[in-house]
Amino acid sequence: MQEATDRIQFLARLGAAMASASYPVTFIRQTLERVSAGYGQHNEVVALPNNVQVVGPTFREGTPVASASVGSALRFDQTFPLAQLVTRTIEGRVSPADGQRDLNRIVARRRPYPAWVTVIGYGVFSAGLALVMEPTVINLVAATVLGFMVGVMWTVTERVPALAPVTPVLAAVLVAGLCIVGAQYLSLDHVGLRALIPPLAVFLPGLAITVSVIELAAGDVISGASRLVAGFMQLAQLTFGIFIASHMLGFDDAQLTSQAVNKLGPWAPWLGVGVFVVGIMLFLAPPLAFLPWLAVLAYTAYVAQYLGDLLLGGYTSGFFGALALTVAALLIARRRDSPPAVAMVVPGFWLLVPGSLGLIGVAELFGADGDSALPATLISMIAIAFGVQAGLVIWQLIRRRRPRH
Template sequence: MAAANYPVTLIRQMLQRASAAYGITTESVVLPNNVQVIGPAGPNGTTIKSAAVDTDLRFDQTFPLARLVSAARRGAVEPAAGEAELRRITAAPHRLPSWVSVIGYGIQSAGLALVLEPTPLNLLGATVFGLLVGAIATASRGRPLLAQLVPVISAFAVTSLAILAAHRLGLDHVGLRALIPPLAMFLPGVAMTLAVVELTSRDMISGTSRLVAGFAQLAQLAFGIFIAVQILGESESQLTSIAVNKLGPWAPWVGVAVYTLGIMLFLGPPVRFVPWLLIVVYAAYAAQFFGDLAFGSYVSGVTGGFALTLCAMAMASRPGAPPAISLILPGFWLLVPGSMGLIGIAELFGADGDSAITVTFVSMFSVAFGLQAGLVGWQLARRVRRRGRGGFGLREHVA
């Protein structure tokens, strides 16, 4: 569960419920990259089981993992069979060939370009750069040391090519929004959101570590961008974040569908995931869009995160639905809570540095706060419905 980026609060709750289902009393210490389970004391001492998280699970692996977690929570799987299934899940190969993943990421990047800045040039650039970044990321699979450098390498490559293309076409600026779609996989929106959830749940160590890791990843992207800017002699003031739409108001709504197709090809979840994913991402984007119209850009993150969570939790309660955590994550990537943070950090070095700190912090945490508000709203609704007998929604429907 830690390798699938479940909140540590949820992991601890799952361990407690699974232990109770098997008639065992345990205590646990859960961190983002390490889990320790302490068993009852016996004649030979106390049993302590520890597991370290070396790599994250792929998105397609989270679906069978959720089924296994659900079975373990009910005590419906034998321990030996559960361990065998877990080994099978972690050893499972990619469901789709690597070249399909590369194409999928190019499509995903094109979809985000339609959402963030729909212009013909940006759409073409996002698709080409998305294919490039997808190829780099795919080549780094199974190579942990190389994977650590991929964000900087990708940011440098995308920015360099964008600047060279802008010079070739006679453009006087490079839009930061045009750089975001191909770099979206490296934006730590989920890490930032989990950090806020864990900090508000009093898991200070886990929340703080995720927060620091998220800012470090944003800094990697910004570093790659400005290496390219300095090497090519571009002025930081020529990096702008002004939104432009030359295709029409329909473009972002089509972009959401294109983004969904890209997610399916790049991450390779089961085909039955498509209708659920479409409902969630359209609900989240619609809430963000109308929240922006009604209240402004900062509040739009709250409305988007709130709608995303409520929609995911409601659908996860339906028979045959995917786990809530698998529905929520792609919605975060569409809302791009980290993208505004990247723009803010980049502008710290440019002409708009005075307002960049506010943009960075408020925009990144707005979606996270929306998530937390959605979880609280779902919890209250279930308590009212069950008259005090209901549990915490995420705990019940995440798996």
Template sequence: MAHVAEPPDDRAIQVAFLARLGSAMLGADYPVTVVRRALIRISAQYGTTCPLLVLPNFIQVGDGAQTKVANRDRPLRYDQTFPVGELVHKAERGLITAADGIAELDRIRAMPKRFPAWVGVSGCGVQSAAYALILQPTPAALIAATGFGLLVGVLELITGNNDGVRQLLPVLSAFVVTYLAFSLGRLLHMGHESLRVLIPPLILFLPGVAITLAVIEASTGQMVSGAARLMTGLLNLAQLALGIVLAIQVLGLSSFELTDAARNTFGPWAPWLGVAVYAVGMVLYLGPPPGFAPWLVLVLFVTYGAQVATAGAVGGYVSGFGGGLVLMICALALGRLPMTPATQVVLAPGFWLLVPSSVGLIGIAELAGGSGGDAVTVMLVSIMSIALGFQIGMAIWSIFPHRESWVEDSSS
């Protein structure tokens, strides 16, 4: 396909567009291998092939007098990742000029949210209720998780315009939720249920995506990027751990009160209902385009079904392997269909549903009471199993010939 014709003196604009587009892709949590490959294709379309350096929080395009350096964009909202994916698709095919691409990036950054703020807060409550149905389907857990989810949504709304305070939100939320959960657990004699009640509202802050991408990038030779993402994910987990441990110590809880045991008083249908409720919560909280809802439901049920099937076949510790494998293949297949979002956009909901780090939070809470040391190891095994599922899914997909694919030789 012929590339977009632009005057030779527009090379500086083309380099600037490549840098800004790469920064936006990093802000949308694209793996660095995918960002680099996309920029190489786009620069070839413009006839401005130039050196590239792509890291999780930094990008450099070009050399000499026309070098453009950009830091990683602020994390994009989920609804903003849809037009970014469409822009990448157009640019890779030479269907948009660099100047128009820069204008489109400005438009994407200025996009208003689909729903008002109170809808997003309610979405937090609905998502938390969904995780309660999946992790601990009991009436007390469902009510408490919904209330704590709404509380976390309010805290996120209040701190939304203050970057400094927002960085402390995981610690603050973990402390408040843990303190209230265990205090109510004592008051209402909920006992061990309080431990699982504190997990659903905190899943919003879990670093499962960052840690899983770190494993994938490190295994494909991107050691610097993988190490950077891993440290970021572990830091986020440490913030949550600090909030939980502080609340536990303030309350003076004993290891007996921290005993964890799953319960299901609703029935085996409850987790499946939780997946559907989770889809509703994601729509309210993230505000994706209306046409994405059917694909969202499909991806979530396929991913969860694969996870349950794997758990039944080989055990729960590696259930994420089956979920990750099927999710990757499903996302790659949907990404090739007309009128469907980019592969990266389809992957994100499944990432969050797998929630491997919830096991780690339970283990950290138990460690504060002198027990539960094996749970952190289980968390790491869960994360590795999901990453392995993604890798094998990409390998299976790459076996078959595809004219254009999200998965190609990572060394490109």
């Protein structure tokens, strides 16, 4: 019984670590059940976003039960060794004792770069998105400077987790307020909502909403519904911050526009994708070997999104971008020297504009376009999630035709 207890304790903790890395609970449960079968025992697994419980087989001495609470979210650089541990565990190459030690090392892993590199990385990240969304000189400068500011706030929040609940609202108030003050100083008659998005992109809940849709489709209603509500709550926090800043400074809601402007040329968004990739490497600090894969995936997602925009418009273009991103990530992940698929997909969400357009739509609820804003918001935020789901379905069909040897 002691051996079975050690196994389920490791599995519960592994599942909690996967939940901290935003794995869907459906995948967590399937993974732990598969590993249990490899151990030659049947375990009941209950996976929720905040807790994972594993119930072992019944012995004369009783039934071992292990439960692990999900702690703070893992950093992006920590998801790489975690994914490798998950793969080795599925393949039966990790003992419970070794697995526990690996988990301890992953949790204790320090950020590869100092805090100032993270701040610079987020400024570059924000500049790249500004070139993609609204390439103008003013917007590029503002996005870079405000990106540095939000990067500082992000690093402080990592050191003081108690600030996490208020950071999105505070960041939205400061970013919107500074943009409005700057527009008034330059005698501009409006502030483009697209100019507010790049510095705030890290707070957009695209990944949470996508995971929630996957879980709801798989029948995990409790987990899916809770993530969906949490995602829209985070979106509402950003919107509330913009709303507060505009009214504190006496800025008319009608002066917040979402019209796209490009004063640099058609080449700017394509350059922006490359700048975005560099920013991700500095901000999220993945292994250097991740750089070529990230570049391939970023441009794949952007090209698919661009073509989708030509076919069906901006709000649904994220479906095509997410579909291409998912299939490409799963295809590349088949190579032994490539990163795990889940790690490759995460940065791509920040390039899929519907997540940002969702914020624009909600912000317009306070202006004259409120009648059409809510449906547009729902479509833009859900389109990316269904794109990922469609990519998973297509991948399953591909695997059935070409089984892996």
